[in-house]
Structures are given as structure tokens and as C-alpha cells.
Amino acid sequence: MTKVNFYDNVEDSLLKFAVIIAKYKGKLVFCKHKERSTLEIPGGHREQGEDILDTAKRELYEETGAIDFEISPICIYSVIAPNNFNGIETFGKLFLADIHTFEKELHSEIEKITILDELPTSWTYPEIQPKLLGEARRRGFLPELDEIK
Numbered sequence: 001m002t003k004v005n006f007y008d009n010v011e012d013s014l015l016k017f018a019v020i021i022a023k024y025k026g027k028l029v030f031c032k033h034k035e036r037s038t039l040e041i042p043g044g045h046r047e048q049g050e051d052i053l054d055t056a057k058r059e060l061y062e063e064t065g066a067i068d069f070e071i072s073p074i075c076i077y078s079v080i081a082p083n084n085f086n087g088i089e090t091f092g093k094l095f096l097a098d099i100h101t102f103e104k105e106l107h108s109e110i111e112k113i114t115i116l117d118e119l120p121t122s123w124t125y126p127e128i129q130p131k132l133l134g135e136a137r138r139r140g141f142l143p144e145l146d147e148i149k
Contacts, residue, residue, distance in 0.1 A: 001082075002079060002084075004128055004131045005077065005078045005089070006077050007075065007091075008075060009076060010076050014091040015076070016091060017044065017045060017046060017055075018046060018052055018056035018095060019041055019093075019095070019129075020041065020056050020059060020071065020094075021041055021074070021094070021096050021136055021142065022060060022064055022066065022069075022096075024099045025115075027115045027116055027117045028117070029042070029113055029114075030115075031110045032112050033109055038120075038122045039114060039120040040124035040129060041133070042059055042060055042064050043063070053071070053095075060097055061103075062108040063108060063110045064102065064110075065103035065104075065105065066097065066103075067101050067102065068100040069099040069101075070097065071096070071097040072096055072097075073096075075094050077092055078091045079092075081127075094132055096136060096141050119133070
């Protein structure tokens with residue numbers, strides 16, 4: 001069973017991922033990977049020596065084509081899953097981005113972005129990403145989720 005935990009702070013060196021809840025004109029932005037039929041929140045792996053905020057900005061650009069945006073941290077999250085990293089707790093930082101402008105084309109493994117005013121029904125990471133959105137809402141970052149069923 002996958003377990004997701006939330007923290008305010010951890011040692012920076014533990015942060016391996018950045019996940020960015022992205023909004024555009026008040027709606028949520030999701031990505032569809034070329035090799036999958038499901039949707040996911042933008043994010044990815046931190047490169048060696050990279051600041052985690054830089055990871056978030058890079059991944060947001062790579063996965064959505066966002067070129068003008070505001071981004072801020074929400075919290076730290078961790079995932080413990082038996083089929084992921086041998087069940088070892090892995091940490092990431094969750095961000096919120098308000099996108100103003102997109103590049104015309106995507107240049108990554110992402111096939112397309114989808115902008116929704118509701119949550120997807122088919123998630124790439126159904127045991128993790130809905131919980132990240134829920135925590136962002138709980139912390140007051142996504143009041144519009146109160147309207148989404």
C-alpha cells in the first residue's frame with residue numbers, strides 16, 4: 001500500500017522530486033505523457049546539484065510549456081510504496097504555479113496538456129497525486145477545489 005506523508009521541512013539533500021500544481025486562468029493544468037493514456041500533475045526528478053526551486057521551474061516548463069508564471073512552495077511530501085525505491089521513503093517538494101503564458105509547442109515526453117475545472121478521472125499516479133491536491137487545499141492554496149466533486 002502506498003503511503004503519502006506531509007512535512008513543513010526536511011533536509012534539502014533528501015528532496016528528489018518537484019511536483020507543481022499548475023493553474024491557468026483559475027483552472028488546473030494536467031499533462032499527458034506520450035506513452036500513457038492517463039493524466040498527471042507536472043513534475044519530475046531533481047538533477048544533481050540543482051536547487052529544488054530550479055527543478056520545479058524546469059519541470060513546469062518542460063511538461064507544460066509555461067514561459068511566464070509565478071511559483072511558490074506549498075510543503076514537503078514523501079511517498080512510501082513497496083514497488084518504488086524498495087519501499088524507502090522518498091521526498092519531494094510540492095509547489096503551486098500560476099501560469100500566464102505557454103510556449104506554442106511542447107518539447108518533451110509530454111504529448112499534450114489538458115486544462116480542467118474538474119479533477120481527472122484517469123490518473124497516472126492515483127494513490128499519490130490526488131492526495132497532493134488535497135493537502136494543498138487543506139493548507140489553503142486551492143480554495144477552488146471546494147467546488148470540485
